[in-house]
Amino acid sequence: AQSVTQLGSHVSVSEGALVLLRCNYSSSVPPYLFWYVQYPNQGLQLLLKYTSAATLVKGINGFEAEFKKSETSFHLTKPSAHMSDAAEYFCAVSDSSGGTSYGKLTFGQGTILTVHP
Amino acid sequence: DAGVTQSPTHLIKTRGQQVTLRCSPKSGHDTVSWYQQALGQGPQFIFQYYEEEERQRGNFPDRFSGHQFPNYSSELNVNALLLGDSALYLCASSHTGGPADTQYFGPGTRLTVL
Numbered sequence: 671a672q673s674v675t676q677l678g679s680h681v682s683v684s685e686g687a688l689v690l691l692r693c694n695y696s697s698s699v700p701p702y703l704f705w706y707v708q709y710p711n712q713g714l715q716l717l718l719k720y721t722s723a724a725t726l727v728k729g730i731n732g733f734e735a736e737f738k739k740s741e742t743s744f745h746l747t748k749p750s751a752h753m754s755d756a757a758e759y760f761c762a763v764s765d766s767s768g769g770t771s772y773g774k775l776t777f778g779q780g781t782i783l784t785v786h787p
Numbered sequence: 788d789a790g791v792t793q794s795p796t797h798l799i800k801t802r803g804q805q806v807t808l809r810c811s812p813k814s815g816h817d818t819v820s821w822y823q824q825a826l827g828q829g830p831q832f833i834f835q836y837y838e839e840e841e842r843q844r845g846n847f848p849d850r851f852s853g854h855q856f857p858n859y860s861s862e863l864n865v866n867a868l869l870l871g872d873s874a875l876y877l878c879a880s881s882h883t884g885g886p887a888d889t890q891y892f893g894p895g896t897r898l899t900v901l
Contacts, residue, residue, distance in 0.1 A: 674829075702887040713791075713877055714830070714892040721887040760829055764887070772843055773881050773888025774820065777829035 672697045672763050676778035683785055689733075689748040691781045693761030696742065703744040704762045704775065705735055714760065720744060722766060731755070756785045789814065791880050791893035799899045800868050808863040808896045812880030818842075819861040820890060821853060824875040836861050837883055865898075873900045 677692040695701055702721050706714040718729025725737040735746045744761060759782075762775040792811045800806050812819055818837045822830035832845035836855035850866045859880075865872055875897050879890035 704889075706892070711897075713793075713894040714879075716889065716891065719887060719889060762829075766887070772818070772835055772837070772883065773890055774832050774835060774843055774845075775822075775830070775879075775890060776832070779829050780827075 672701070672765060672776045674761050674763050674776055674778035676759075676761050676781050678781055679779065680782045680784065683751045683783070685753055685785055685787055686750050689746070689751045689755065689783065691746040691759050691761075691783065693735075693744045693746065693778060694742050695744060695761070695763045697763055697765055699765045701763045702766050702773075703735075703737060704764075705729065705733070705744075705746050706760045706762060708758045708760065708780075710757075717746070717759075751783075751785045753785050753787070756783055758782045791878055791891055793876075793878050793893040793896050795896060796894070797897045797899075799901065801901050802868055802870060804868050804900075805864065805866045806868060806898060808865075808876050808878075808898070809860065810863070810878030810880075810893060811860045812878075813891050816880035816882050816891070817859050818881045818883045818888070819855060819859065820879045820881070821861070821863045822877040822879065823847070824877055824895070826874070830877055833863070868900045870900050873898060 673696045705717040720737045761778045820835040821833040824830040834844040839855045855861045875895045878893045881890045
């Protein structure tokens with residue numbers, strides 16, 4: 671069974687500081703990995719995805735994530751936080767076998783990012 | 788191009804009632820998945836519909852059922868509502884066979900059970 675662990679339910683940074691949100695996964699087959707962002711009272715917006723091409727993935731709004739197989743990690747980073755980045759971030763995994771998972775996503779518990787002036 | 792749409796936005800029901808939630812997928816998508824997101828939690832997979840059939844199901848009781856129509860839109864039905872069914876219900880659409888079957892989410896329906 672697949673699982674995702676997001677380390678830190680709350681992360682607080684200053685505006686302009688580095689953002690680092692941690693995600694570790696468990697999967698018996700090569701995974702597809704995703705980061706989604708959720709603003710208050712809204713649905714989930716796809717930030718970026720890893721699908722076994724380049725291990726460093728660039729997404730929207732200046733975010734990027736690096737797939738590290740040896741560490742089973744897919745941490746999300748942004749060099750300089752903006753106030754508008756304040757939201758909840760979810761890491762998710764699906765398996766790459768296609769025929770059995772059909773893209774079903776298993777999510778972590780989420781990390782709330784607070785950005786203060 | 789319209790994204791994934793869901794209706795209604797909010798819904799209040801009482802215990803024991805039944806509810807139907809609706810979802811229209813993104814243009815070009817043929818697969819609809821439903822997730823339940825309880826307060827403070829990550830979304831949990833309920834089931835997925837493709838070619839008008841339930842293709843995969845998560846760990847949810849039979850009170851949760853669904854349907855997919857020929858135009859790929861979908862409904863989620865919940866019978867005999869419990870207080871614990873209060874949550875944000877998210878619909879996601881994808882194209883089976885597309886890149887990683889990437890799912891795109893709608894804004895959700897907030898269900899409150901009193």
